[in-house]
Amino acid sequence: MNREYSFAGTLTLSYFMNALKSIFIFLIFCFVFFGASFAKAHDSSIEELKKLHEKINYFNTVENQDSIRYYLNIGFKIAQEQHLRSDDPKDLNVYVGKMYFLQGMQCFRDKDFVKALSYYEKATIIFKEKNEKIDLARSLNNSAVIYLKTVNQAKSLESLHASTSIFIDYNDSVGITQGYINISKIYRDQNDLNRSNEYLQKALCYARKMNNPELLSTVLNAYAGIKKELEDQEGALKCYQEALEVSKLTNRPMKTALVLNNIGAIYNKLGEIEKALIHLNKANKMSVKYDSKIGVVYTNVNIAENYLLRKDFNQALVLANEAYALSKEIQNREAELKAIEGLIEILKAKNEWKQVAEYQKKLMDYQDIRESQIMTQISQNETIRYKLETEKVISESKQLEAKLIREKENQQLMFYYIIVLILFIVLFVFSFIILIRLKTTKEVNKNIIKQSEERKLLLQEVHHRVKNNFQIVSSMLRLQSYNFDNPELQENFEEAVNRINAMAIVHDVIYRQEKFKDIDAKIYLEKLVQNLHQLGDSRIDISIVSEEIPFKIETLINLGIAINEMITNSFKHAFNSSIDHPEIHISLKRLEESTFELKYKDNGVGFDAGNYESNFGTELIETIISNYDGEVNIGSEGQWNTVYRLTFKEF
Known part of the structure; x- marks a missing residue:
C-alpha cells in the first residue's frame, strides 16, 4: 500500500509540476505578447509618421500645396489618434509634435491664426517635454509671428527671446539672425528706435559671418x-x-x-x-x-x-x-x-490750391478709412484673441480629458500588474511547497525506481527459466521418442515437441524485450516460423505479412499453437514431388478495434474433407479459436489450394 501511495503521489506531483510550468510559460507569453503588440503598434505609427513627414517636407520644397494638404491630413489624423504617455517612445512624441507644427504652418498659410497658434502651442509642449530644442525654438518663433499679427507684442517678444536663446545655445546663425530681426521689428513698431537699432546690430554681426x-x-x-x-x-x-x-x-x-x-x-x-x-x-x-x-x-x-x-x-x-x-x-x-x-x-x-484741397480731402478720407480699418483690425484682433483664449480653454479641456484617459489606462495597467504579481506570488509559494514535497519524496521515488528495476529483472529471469524448462521438456520428449520403433508414435512425440517450442518462443520473445504486458505479434510470428522452417523442408518458401499488433501472452501462445499445427500439416501432407515451388503465406491484420484475421495459405495438393473432419490438429485449432469467440474457415483461393481463415477477438 505504501509503494502504491508513493507512486500515485509521484504522478500527482508530476502533474502539478507540468501545470505550474504551463502557467508560468503562459504568463511569460502574455508579457511578451502584450509588450510586442504595444511595441509593434508604436513602431508602425513612428514609421508611418516618419515617411509622411519626409513627403511633406519634400513637397514643401517644390511648393506643391495639394500634395502637402493630402499627406498632412493623413499624418495629422494619425497624430491626433495618439494618446501620448510619458513612457511612450521619444520618436513617437517627436513626430506627433512635428505633425502639429506642420498643421500650424498650413493653418497660418490659410490665415486661420487661431488654429495655427493652438497647434504651435501643442507642438511646443511636446518639444519642451522631450527636450527637442531646435524644433522647440522654431515652434516658439512661429508662435511669436502670430502673436505679433494679433497685436500681442508682449507675448510675441517673450516667445522670440525664448526661441533666440535656444538658437544661440545651438549656434544656429540663421535662427539667431531671424530672431533678432523680428525682435527689432517689434521695438520699431513700438517706436523704440534705439532698442530696434541694438537688435539689428546684433543681427548684422551674425549675418556678416554667414554665406547668405x-x-x-x-x-x-x-x-x-x-x-x-x-x-x-x-x-x-x-x-x-x-x-x-x-x-x-x-x-x-x-x-x-x-x-x-x-x-x-x-x-x-x-x-x-x-x-x-x-x-x-x-x-x-x-x-x-x-x-x-x-x-x-x-x-x-x-x-x-x-x-x-x-x-x-x-x-x-x-x-x-x-x-x-x-x-x-x-x-x-x-x-x-x-x-x-x-x-x-x-x-x-x-x-494749384483747388486741386490741393481736393487731394487733401482724399487724404482725409483715406485717413478716415485707415482709422476705420484700424478699428476693424483692433476688433478683429480682439475677436482673434477671444478665439485664442476659447481655443486654449478647449485645448486644456481636451488635454485634461486625454490625461484622464491616460490615468484610466494606467490604472487598468496597474490592475493587470497587480494580478500578475499576485499570480507570481502564488506560483512562488506553490513552487516552494512542491519543492519541499519533491525533497521529501525524492528518496521514495528512488526506491520505487529501484524496486521497479528489480521486478523487471525478476520477470525476465522467470521468463528465461520458463523458456529453459520448456526446452528441457521438449528435449526429454525427443529423447523419449528415440526409444520407440513405431514411426507414428515418434511423429506424435515430434508434434508435441513443436507445440511446446511454440509456447517457449513466447517466453523467449518476452525475455528479450522491455515490455511484459503486450508482445508484438509480428516479431513472434517471424521467430516461430523461422524455428519451424529449420525443422521442416528447406525447399518451402514461407512468407509473413503482419501488422505490428500487441497481443497478450496467452493469446500469442494459443495463436502460436494454431500456426504450428497448420505449418506442420503443410509439411506432412501438402507438398509432394509434383510441386515445383512450394509456398506458404501467412498474414495477420486487424479488422476492427478488437477483431483480427489470421490467414494461412499454401499451394500444396489441397485438403481432403474426410481427413479434415477427423484431424486432431484441425480440432485443436477450432478449439483454440472458439475460446476467442472466433471461427475457422477452410477453402481455396486462386493458386492457393489450401486456405485457412481464422477470425478471432481478444478480450
Missing part, C-alpha cells in the same frame, strides 16, 4: 531704414550701398530694385538729385521689366520728388499722376497714400 547674401541684404536694408528714421542719412546711405552690392548676389532682381529705390530716396534727401535720378531710373526699369507694379508706384513717386527738386513741376506731376493711377489699379492703400502726398507737394509748388 539674401539674409545679409535683408538685415542691411532694415538697418539702413532705422538709421534713416534716426536722421542718420549718411549712415543709412552707406548701409543701402552695401545692401545693393550684396543683393546683386541673390539672383533676386526686385530686392536689388528695392535697395536702388531706397538709395535714390536718400540722395533726394541729401539734395544729390543727379545721383538720385540714376538710381531711381534703374529701380524703375527693373520694376517694369519684372512686372512689379508696386515697385513702379514707389519709384515713380520718388522720381516725381526728384523732378520737384529740379523745379520741373510738369514732369513731376505726370509721374505722380501715373503713380496714383497705378496704385488705385492695384488697390494698394499705402501706395495710394504715398502718391497723394507726392501730388499735394507738387500742386502746392504750382500754387
Whole structure:
C-alpha cells in the first residue's frame, strides 16, 4: 500500500509540476505578447509618421500645396489618434509634435491664426517635454509671428527671446539672425528706435559671418531704414550701398530694385538729385521689366520728388499722376497714400490750391478709412484673441480629458500588474511547497525506481527459466521418442515437441524485450516460423505479412499453437514431388478495434474433407479459436489450394 501511495503521489506531483510550468510559460507569453503588440503598434505609427513627414517636407520644397494638404491630413489624423504617455517612445512624441507644427504652418498659410497658434502651442509642449530644442525654438518663433499679427507684442517678444536663446545655445546663425530681426521689428513698431537699432546690430554681426547674401541684404536694408528714421542719412546711405552690392548676389532682381529705390530716396534727401535720378531710373526699369507694379508706384513717386527738386513741376506731376493711377489699379492703400502726398507737394509748388484741397480731402478720407480699418483690425484682433483664449480653454479641456484617459489606462495597467504579481506570488509559494514535497519524496521515488528495476529483472529471469524448462521438456520428449520403433508414435512425440517450442518462443520473445504486458505479434510470428522452417523442408518458401499488433501472452501462445499445427500439416501432407515451388503465406491484420484475421495459405495438393473432419490438429485449432469467440474457415483461393481463415477477438 505504501509503494502504491508513493507512486500515485509521484504522478500527482508530476502533474502539478507540468501545470505550474504551463502557467508560468503562459504568463511569460502574455508579457511578451502584450509588450510586442504595444511595441509593434508604436513602431508602425513612428514609421508611418516618419515617411509622411519626409513627403511633406519634400513637397514643401517644390511648393506643391495639394500634395502637402493630402499627406498632412493623413499624418495629422494619425497624430491626433495618439494618446501620448510619458513612457511612450521619444520618436513617437517627436513626430506627433512635428505633425502639429506642420498643421500650424498650413493653418497660418490659410490665415486661420487661431488654429495655427493652438497647434504651435501643442507642438511646443511636446518639444519642451522631450527636450527637442531646435524644433522647440522654431515652434516658439512661429508662435511669436502670430502673436505679433494679433497685436500681442508682449507675448510675441517673450516667445522670440525664448526661441533666440535656444538658437544661440545651438549656434544656429540663421535662427539667431531671424530672431533678432523680428525682435527689432517689434521695438520699431513700438517706436523704440534705439532698442530696434541694438537688435539689428546684433543681427548684422551674425549675418556678416554667414554665406547668405539674401539674409545679409535683408538685415542691411532694415538697418539702413532705422538709421534713416534716426536722421542718420549718411549712415543709412552707406548701409543701402552695401545692401545693393550684396543683393546683386541673390539672383533676386526686385530686392536689388528695392535697395536702388531706397538709395535714390536718400540722395533726394541729401539734395544729390543727379545721383538720385540714376538710381531711381534703374529701380524703375527693373520694376517694369519684372512686372512689379508696386515697385513702379514707389519709384515713380520718388522720381516725381526728384523732378520737384529740379523745379520741373510738369514732369513731376505726370509721374505722380501715373503713380496714383497705378496704385488705385492695384488697390494698394499705402501706395495710394504715398502718391497723394507726392501730388499735394507738387500742386502746392504750382500754387494749384483747388486741386490741393481736393487731394487733401482724399487724404482725409483715406485717413478716415485707415482709422476705420484700424478699428476693424483692433476688433478683429480682439475677436482673434477671444478665439485664442476659447481655443486654449478647449485645448486644456481636451488635454485634461486625454490625461484622464491616460490615468484610466494606467490604472487598468496597474490592475493587470497587480494580478500578475499576485499570480507570481502564488506560483512562488506553490513552487516552494512542491519543492519541499519533491525533497521529501525524492528518496521514495528512488526506491520505487529501484524496486521497479528489480521486478523487471525478476520477470525476465522467470521468463528465461520458463523458456529453459520448456526446452528441457521438449528435449526429454525427443529423447523419449528415440526409444520407440513405431514411426507414428515418434511423429506424435515430434508434434508435441513443436507445440511446446511454440509456447517457449513466447517466453523467449518476452525475455528479450522491455515490455511484459503486450508482445508484438509480428516479431513472434517471424521467430516461430523461422524455428519451424529449420525443422521442416528447406525447399518451402514461407512468407509473413503482419501488422505490428500487441497481443497478450496467452493469446500469442494459443495463436502460436494454431500456426504450428497448420505449418506442420503443410509439411506432412501438402507438398509432394509434383510441386515445383512450394509456398506458404501467412498474414495477420486487424479488422476492427478488437477483431483480427489470421490467414494461412499454401499451394500444396489441397485438403481432403474426410481427413479434415477427423484431424486432431484441425480440432485443436477450432478449439483454440472458439475460446476467442472466433471461427475457422477452410477453402481455396486462386493458386492457393489450401486456405485457412481464422477470425478471432481478444478480450
